[in-house]
Amino acid sequence: MALKTTDWVFIGLAMAAGALCLATGGWSAVVSALGAAGGLLWIVLPQLVAGLLIGGMIQELVDRDRVTRLLGAQSGMKGLGLAAVAGALTPGGPFTSFPIVYALWTAGADAGALVAYVAAWSTIGIHRLIVWELPFMGADLAVLRYAVSLPLPIIAGLAARWLVRVTRLRVQEATDS
Amino acid sequence: MTAVIIGIWVALAALTSAVHARKGRPGVEAGAGFAWRTAKSLSVRLPFALLTAAFLAEALPVERLASIVGPETGLLGIVVSAGLGGLLPGGPMTSFPIALVIFQGGAGAPQIVAFITGWSIFAMHRVIAYEAPIMGWSFVALRMLSCSLLPILAGLLAWAVIALLPGFNPAPLPIPI
Numbered sequence: 001m002a003l004k005t006t007d008w009v010f011i012g013l014a015m016a017a018g019a020l021c022l023a024t025g026g027w028s029a030v031v032s033a034l035g036a037a038g039g040l041l042w043i044v045l046p047q048l049v050a051g052l053l054i055g056g057m058i059q060e061l062v063d064r065d066r067v068t069r070l071l072g073a074q075s076g077m078k079g080l081g082l083a084a085v086a087g088a089l090t091p092g093g094p095f096t097s098f099p100i101v102y103a104l105w106t107a108g109a110d111a112g113a114l115v116a117y118v119a120a121w122s123t124i125g126i127h128r129l130i131v132w133e134l135p136f137m138g139a140d141l142a143v144l145r146y147a148v149s150l151p152l153p154i155i156a157g158l159a160a161r162w163l164v165r166v167t168r169l170r171v172q173e174a175t176d177s
Numbered sequence: 178m179t180a181v182i183i184g185i186w187v188a189l190a191a192l193t194s195a196v197h198a199r200k201g202r203p204g205v206e207a208g209a210g211f212a213w214r215t216a217k218s219l220s221v222r223l224p225f226a227l228l229t230a231a232f233l234a235e236a237l238p239v240e241r242l243a244s245i246v247g248p249e250t251g252l253l254g255i256v257v258s259a260g261l262g263g264l265l266p267g268g269p270m271t272s273f274p275i276a277l278v279i280f281q282g283g284a285g286a287p288q289i290v291a292f293i294t295g296w297s298i299f300a301m302h303r304v305i306a307y308e309a310p311i312m313g314w315s316f317v318a319l320r321m322l323s324c325s326l327l328p329i330l331a332g333l334l335a336w337a338v339i340a341l342l343p344g345f346n347p348a349p350l351p352i353p354i
Contacts, residue, residue: 017232140347
């Protein structure tokens, strides 16, 4: 498998951090860090695999075109709520979510719904909760953070609508700005 | 923790049978293919990301950071953690191990909630690589402003939840990082 640029960035980061670790703590610190990283990988791997598969299955269950049409036509609180649910269910990284934001905008979703969608994807995304947060942070902290974040996308969406009313900030074509 | 792992695999089984019921075997294969492609792209990055976090944990004075964002630092600690989280570059595979290290170093749960939320909302690499090129800087500004107070709000809500639920005090995973 050919390594991509991003892979080399991570390898370079690890080597720089390793050099720093060697300089400050000597070989014993390097060995203990290797053990810690290995132990962590071993613990999170099974949950990570399950999380990735869950993301794949959600991808198959959600009809993107229908969601886009539905959201584009909605406004008011219902629009914000639907956008938040859609954002929370969107699996994958920013390479999946931002193209969807663009599609929602061209389908007629307002600034509030777009911001609520991004806020939901980033703060209450189920995929990230399952793949990353539960394995690394433990159930107590992950569930606490998730629960207190549930109202945040709606607040962000309302703030965005208010900002559009009182400032000159608008959503506009990326090529225009 | 075991209950969470079982729950995740049960959820995966339920989702897989839902996909199978609707789209049959090809749907399940497509979902698994999505997971496989993501796993392949993570296979090099994740081990090196974990190593980076483990090396940094050995090399940097995490104990001193913990005194700035410890459980007794209150609102100021929450604001500082939200800002630190926002400055954190990189995706979930580096951010969650780093959050775990700071949590293990003695940070308070509300402060960690603010840290993770700050990272998930502001993640600069994501803005530069995906959000700005696709949605334009005007949208970026509108979204950032709308979401600017959310990490602090999440930290305060987590603080209130912990205060209201006696005996509930999330602790970090006991991994020797």
